Each structure stands twice: as C-alpha cells, then as structure tokens.
Amino acid sequence: MRIEVYAEGGQFAPARIAEALRTTKDEVARTVGLGRDAVMRPDRVASPKTQKRLREMVEILNRVAPRFGSPLIAYAWYRSEPLTGFGGLTAMQLVRDGHAAEVMDYIDAVEAGLYA
Numbered sequence: 001m002r003i004e005v006y007a008e009g010g011q012f013a014p015a016r017i018a019e020a021l022r023t024t025k026d027e028v029a030r031t032v033g034l035g036r037d038a039v040m041r042p043d044r045v046a047s048p049k050t051q052k053r054l055r056e057m058v059e060i061l062n063r064v065a066p067r068f069g070s071p072l073i074a075y076a077w078y079r080s081e082p083l084t085g086f087g088g089l090t091a092m093q094l095v096r097d098g099h100a101a102e103v104m105d106y107i108d109a110v111e112a113g114l115y116a
Helices: 014-020 025-031 036-040 048-068 071-080 091-096 100-111
Strands: none
Touching: 014 025, 014 048, 025 036, 025 048, 025 091, 036 048, 048 071, 048 091, 048 100, 071 091, 091 100
C-alpha cells in the first residue's frame, strides 16, 4: 500500500493507519509499543518517538505486503508469526522492544533467500 495512505499533514496518522488495517487507534498504539495518549493527543502524535514507531511498522508492513498479497495479511503476520532466530518473538514484539532494524534485516535476508 502506498505510504500516503498512512499519512496526513506530512506525518504518519494513527487514524489513517487504523482505518487501512481495519483496527483501532488503540490497537495501533499497542502494536508499536506506545500508550493510548501517543495516538490520541495531537502533540504526542507529532512527537519523534511516536512518528518513528509508526514509520517502522509501516515500513515493515510495506516490505512484506507483496509477499502476502495484502496489507491486512501482512499486519496479521506482523502481529502473530514468530520469526526464525528471534526466540519465538514476532515482528510486533521486536518493534515494541526497539528492534525494528533487526526485523527489516530479517525481511531482507528472507527476500535474499537466506531463510527458508
């Protein structure tokens, strides 16, 4: 899905992300490891930490969506599929713990054929 679907006014918009993924803003906050206020209060939505976490999730979803055929299936993968080599943790758990770069490296490795 194109990035602008998830954005509004030059920043990632939790309401747009929730709408595109058919979920709630609260759920979006939980999936990136943020509190409810981070996606409800405009000053918190604009904060660097909130924008970084939202961007990381969107980047990961956009990287895997072509493989799964839809952003919704990619979101389900992000939330529930344990990743090989990460002790059974999901992409969501890794992002919440600040390891989005490792998830993106894993996806790149899978795309290159290093993991089956």
